[in-house]
Amino acid sequence: MNRRRKLMLGNWKMHHLRSDLVKFGTEFRQSLCSPLASVLEQVDVGIAPSFLCLETLTAQFPEHGWWNVAQNAHYAATGAFTGEISIPMLHEIGITKILVGHSERRQYFAESDQVVGKKVQACFERGMHPIICVGETLEIRKMELAEKTIESQIRAALQHCPPGSSFTIAYEPVWAIGTGIAATARQAQDMHQFIRRVLADLFGESVAIALRILYGGSTKPENISELLSQPDIDGALIGGASLDGGSLARMINSAVSV
Numbered sequence: 573m574n575r576r577r578k579l580m581l582g583n584w585k586m587h588h589l590r591s592d593l594v595k596f597g598t599e600f601r602q603s604l605c606s607p608l609a610s611v612l613e614q615v616d617v618g619i620a621p622s623f624l625c626l627e628t629l630t631a632q633f634p635e636h637g638w639w640n641v642a643q644n645a646h647y648a649a650t651g652a653f654t655g656e657i658s659i660p661m662l663h664e665i666g667i668t669k670i671l672v673g674h675s676e677r678r679q680y681f682a683e684s685d686q687v688v689g690k691k692v693q694a695c696f697e698r699g700m701h702p703i704i705c706v707g708e709t710l711e712i713r714k715m716e717l718a719e720k721t722i723e724s725q726i727r728a729a730l731q732h733c734p735p736g737s738s739f740t741i742a743y744e745p746v747w748a749i750g751t752g753i754a755a756t757a758r759q760a761q762d763m764h765q766f767i768r769r770v771l772a773d774l775f776g777e778s779v780a781i782a783l784r785i786l787y788g789g790s791t792k793p794e795n796i797s798e799l800l801s802q803p804d805i806d807g808a809l810i811g812g813a814s815l816d817g818g819s820l821a822r823m824i825n826s827a828v829s830v
């Protein structure tokens with residue numbers, strides 16, 4: 573029995589306007605099994621909305637322990653990078669957690685392993701907690717190179733990781749994201765166990781056992797319990813099913829009861 577608390581995060585990607593948030597919040601709170609403050613005593617919960625929704629969401633969920641997460645940030649603290657957001661800018665509005673290396677950033681915005689490594693390093697230097705996303709494509713899996721790929725993504729992301737750094741890993745197989753075809757609980761557990769072995773190799777057994785590894789990719793209220801009951805699955809990074817307040821709340825209810 574491990575002692576890691578479950579962490580349930582919604583990733584809204586480029587969805588939801590600020591004007592959607594009141595309805596979302598009402599439905600979310602109504603569908604939770606108990607008041608949000610009590611839920612947060614048992615599991616960690618949060619959302620990564622668009623940058624423009626971050627402050628509104630902070631105001632809407634002031635409960636202690638709620639995670640307000642940015643979806644991305646540049647590795648430079650300041651500079652001529654039109655259209656980018658820096659870590660100090662996020663700090664200024666109270667954000668301390670960032671998704672780094674999501675597969676959509678890698679796929680559509682050409683984020684290489686090297687860039688992901690620089691972003692993670694910048695997070696550690698500036699006191700941010702990165703949620704580091706890794707995942708293989710279907711082609712890579714079919715070639716039986718999934719583990720090798722995940723290992724090299726993790727090693728590149730954490731190459732400048734000082735001892736004692738705080739971070740989370742999210743395993744999101746690219747073939748499962750937005751496809752409706754989640755990894756089976758067995759597939760996900762096997763990869764999470766492998767990731768924990770890589771982390772043990774990098775940082776030692778006692779560190780690896782304490783780190784949280786989330787699963788992401790077509791999670792929904794119907795499949796979340798089975799995934800969360802696997803020994804090395806410590807929570808979920810939820811895309812489409814987090815957009816509806818009721819659906820996200822039901823998934824969190826499952827995390828409370830596994």
Ligand code: 13P
Nearest residue numbers: 583749750789790811812
């Ligand atoms: P879906 O849950 O929509 O498959 O998205 C997963 C994801 O990319 C979360 O970061």
